[in-house]
Amino acid sequence: MTTPSSWIDEFPARIAELDHAHLRRRRRVVLPDGGARLRVDGQSVLAFCSNDYLGLAGHPELIAAACAGAREFGVGSGASPLVSGHSAANEALEQELAAFVQMPRALYFYAGYATNIGIVPALVGEGDAVFSDALNHACLIDGARLSRAHIHRYAHGDLAALAAALAQSPARRKLVMSDAVFSMDGDIADIPALLALCERFDALLLLDDAHGFGVLGPQGRGSLAHFGLSGASASRRVLYMATLGKAAGVAGAFVAGEDALVEWLLQKTRSYIFATAAPPLLAHTLRTSLRLIESEAWRRDHLTRLIARLRESLGLILRGTAWQLGDSRTAIQALLIGPNDQAMAVMEGLRERGLWVPAIRPPTVPQGTARLRIALSAAHSDADIDRLVQALAELLPNTRPTSAPRHPEPVI
């Protein structure tokens, strides 16, 4: 008699399936190695995979602030913010975040993922409707699923489709949600047009500015400021969310908007209420981070120049090839390669040359659009960009050689 097979014994085979489909993810153990460099397996590599867009994560003033914060507040917050976890440091940070993005009030979370999966169900539920760009970040999608609201997914950037879905929806509470800068393509959402639709159809607009905060807009105030939609021009229909582990160089996230809206989220967001508050030393550190984002404008200027340099020289070598550089003006530059195994091979070729650029594959991006996601940072130098372009030129398939090939083909 055979024992019935248990699903618990199937994991090795299921992992093997991932391997087979080139979908198995592996972690590397890393150490900082100065600037944009990381030490990986004993080797120093030049990294283009960090979202530390301003190069602040290792800033001496942030490190000093973290140490001072630990001494002043201890390490852990000890409890939910609604019990005893709302430290004076967290309170001060919230006020400074609200002032920084020029919105009435902000609520500080320990992580961006937890923010979005929590705030969407706090805003809408059964009988309501969510309208979501097809390329939105996973945590917005998961938040929408948790909410049990009806989900209308519209094609990336297709505002005509969004308008039609809004017009047809019988729901009274409508929530439009969008990444402000799309995390895998680097393009910026048409926020003024999204906002106009929200006005027209009485919807609330939730913007996830994980990749715009600190980088876009005057003083890095983010995507709303980039479009002149903050401060006096701010709309009460916008709920602005951003993360603090990317350009801000630390960890965490926040949501900002009208006072009553933020108060509602404080009352109803389960991932906020039933979780330990972010460590006050991080809030304390983030206050310094905000000051640096504002004062060290050269970081944004340098990043802007690096983006232009990369696009210009990559544009030249990609001409007439199958690879495509996405249409992005931000620090996220997608080099579309297509098949998973090819993207993996290019990533490996770069690794052999001491460069680390992650290949992003389905299901993170649509099938057939495996790509290299090149993330630039103010920590990079011009020479770093040139090295990357040179290495990519060497790895390009079927390029017409610009000089005589080393092994000339026999003439038939």
Ligand SMILES: *Cc1c(COP(=O)(O)O)cnc(C)c1O
């Ligand atoms: C990184 C990211 C998040 C998650 O933020 P964490 O603080 O890392 O949890 C949310 N949304 C977008 C668009 C992101 O890129």
